Every structure is written in C-alpha cells, then in structure tokens.
C-alpha cells in the first residue's frame with residue numbers, strides 16, 4: 576500500500592478540491608443495524624457485558640447547529656465513524672454464547688447467531704474453542720470516502736486503530752489482557768461475518784483463554800446486512816482494503832489502566848489555552864513519545880513548556896530550536912487552533928500501510944485516554960500537508976498521524 580501514500584497525500588490543490596460544499600443530508604448512515612427481530616441485550620442490562628459495551632458506545636448526545644451530534648468513546652476523522660465492532664462471546668456466565676454486533680447507535684448488543692461447538696475460531700486461525708471474548712473490528716470505507724475521497728483510505732485504518740485501542744482499554748479496566756490475533760485469512764473471515772463488498776475485517780482482538788476443545792467452522796456465514804443506507808462509491812478504496820492483510824501488532828500493547836470515567840469522558844480538544852502543561856503531565860507525555868509502538872517513530876514539536884526549549888525534538892534530542900507555532904498550524908492545513916497547543920506529536924514510519932496506520936490510531940487512543948485521565952486536552956489530526964511536513968521535519972519517512980496535546984480551553 577506504500578504507493579497509496581503519494582496518492583492520498585494532501586496538497587493545497589487537493590485540499591481546495593475537497594473543501595467544496597457538502598450536503599450533509601446525503602451523509603450515509605453512521606451505524607449499521609441488524610434486523611429488529613434479533614435478540615438483544617440493551618446496554619446496561621447485563622453486567623457481564625460491560626467490557627464489550629465500553630469498547631464502543633455513545634458517550635454524549637447533543638445538537639450542533641440544527642443537526643444531532645453524537646460522540647462515541649472512540650474519536651473519528653470528521654466524526655464519520657467508518658468502523659463496526661463485533662464480538663463472539665463464549666462461556667461467559669449469564670450471557671448466551673454467540674456472535675454479537677456491538678450496536679452503539681442502538682445501545683444494544685445484538686445477537687446475530689448463537690454458537691455451540693462452532694464459532695469464529697477457525698476463521699480466525701484458531702483450532703480450539705476460545706472462552707471469553709473475540710472481537711472483530713471492521714471498516715466501512717464509504718462512510719469516510721463520502722466526505723474525504725481517496726484520503727479516506729487512511730482515516731478508515733486510523734479509526735480502526737482507535738477502535739482496537741478502545742477494546743484493549745476496556746479490557747485493561749477489568750484487569751484483563753488483550754491479544755491481537757494475526758495471520759488469519761481475512762477473506763475467509765469476511766465471508767464468515769457475512770460482509771458484502773462494502774465492509775472489511777481489519778483486526779481481531781482476543782480476551783480470554785483457549786480451551787482444549789476443538790472448534791468447528793460455522794456452517795454458512797452470518798446474515799448479510801448493508802453497513803450503510805446507501806453506497807455510491809468509485810470502489811477504489813474498497814479494492815485497496817480488500818488486498819490488505821489483517822492487523823498484526825509488532826509491539827506489545829500497553830494500555831493505561833484508566834477508569835471507566837476516563838473512557839466515557841474522552842473527547843477531542845477543540846480549543847487550547849495558550850499556556851504550558853504542568854511539568855509532570857508534560858514529562859509523562861514526552862516519555863510516552865519516546866516509545867511509540869514499532870514500527871513508528873515520533874517527533875515532538877514543542878510549542879510551550881516549562882522545562883524544555885521550544886523546538887523540534889526526535890526521541891528527546893533537540894533537532895532545531897525555535898517557535899514553530901505558526902508554521903505548524905500552516906502545515907496542519909491551516910488549523911489555527913493548534914497554535915495554542917503545548918506539543919504537536921508527529922508519528923512517522925519507514926513504510927506506509929494499514930499496519931502503520933492502525934498502530935498509530937491504537938497509540939493515539941492511549942494518548943486520548945491518558946489525557947482524559949489527567950484533565951489534559953488532546954486531539955488526533957489527520958489533515959496535514961504530508962510532503963511539506965516531511966520537509967519541515969527533515970525526514971524521508973511517511974507521516975502517519977499527528978496529535979496535539981495541550982491545556983484544553985472549554
């Protein structure tokens with residue numbers, strides 16, 4: 576997918592083309608809904624399901640302009656949420672064993688199919704039955720392509736990374752470890768999940784343990800339900816996604832043990848106060864930045880700090896000193912609010928593909944949650960002039976993701 580970097584890079588010309596009039600009335604549906612006749616556990620009715628609910632839920636409902644506004648526990652480029660979440664639950668006391676859709680839009684865990692000896696395990700490359708929860712994260716490119724065109728390819732995977740991070744974080748709340756499953760055949764999983772041509776499995780996460788008992792493949796896939804109310808796509812993004820392997824993490828997943836409150840109050844900072852962070856907070860995040868998950872590398876553009884000179888840093892080393900607030904805002908497609916942030920974090924990688932984008936989203940979810948726990952402000956940034964940012968940082972590596980941290984002004 577490396578060639579996709581150039582094809583989806585933002586230039587002033589491409590931004591001008593993308594920033595035309597958008598008719599929000601034509602936005603495809605953000606939530607997939609399975610038929611009403613299926614059995615469901617409404618959120619909050621079964622404590623054994625709390626971990627799954629915390630992985631994908633609506634945390635705030637309001638109105639912006641005249642449009643309803645929903646916030647989820649995961650952020651999303653443009654709040655378009657081109658992601659769905661499923662979970663197979665086996666052997667959890669008080670819960671029917673089966674494959675569920677985590678329907679955040681309807682606040683319910685919807686049972687798509689009950690399981691016995693059979694299940695998703697063979698499609699996930701496992702021979703034995705797995706007791707606990709097996710999550711599948713899928714991407715629905717049209718939801719993002721509708722607004723962002725070809726750039727949506729990146730946003731789908733970044734958002735999927737946030738979703739993987741959200742699953743790992745909710746596991747950590749309960750003291751459980753999440754394992755990324757890899758090496759399975761994504762086509763087989765897509766067929767088994769009943770995904771048509773507009774939805775694709777991107778990652779799988781296991782929380783629980785393998786048993787000694789053999790697992791059987793399911794007879795026939797799950798029912799097929801369209802993920803959006805309509806689809807009008809060039810089809811190129813779907814073709815590229817169909818070629819990508821499922822996510823395989825190259826690092827152990829470290830998720831902060833935050834509490835439920837931090838998961839629920841996570842939000843993107845929209846305004847920053849032009850002041851430095853408390854030194855302990857600043858140093859904590861600078862330390863996190865020194866250890867991004869492989870294969871990512873990180874740069875920090877320090878805009879204000881009580882303990883470090885302003886300038887561009889790579890792994891703790893000052894590359895160039897100076898006040899780059901205006902320059903940074905210009906490089907992030909003239910997003911002026913970032914000028915008042917404390918640190919602009921830039922994640923880069925030698926190669927560019929779905930794995931790098933998901934890793935960056937996963938890591939950024941951690942930063943969001945830690946910021947929420949510490950009352951700091953954080954936002955992911957997907958809009959940047961890729962080539963110009965590379966030149967500014969003096970790197971040949973692909974720019975994968977940007978985050979801005981600071982004191983939030985509400």
Ligand SMILES: Cc1cc2nc3c(=O)[nH]c(=O)nc-3n(C[C@H](O)[C@H](O)[C@H](O)COP(=O)(O)O)c2cc1C
Nearest residue numbers: 646647650651652653654733842843955956957958
């Ligand atoms: C991959 C990604 C890219 C984003 N890019 C930007 C951006 O360029 N500018 C911005 O202001 N916010 C950006 N955001 C934040 C979203 O706008 C925000 O998540 C969305 O509006 C929902 O708000 P919430 O995070 O408070 O739930 C991005 C978020 C993600 C996950």
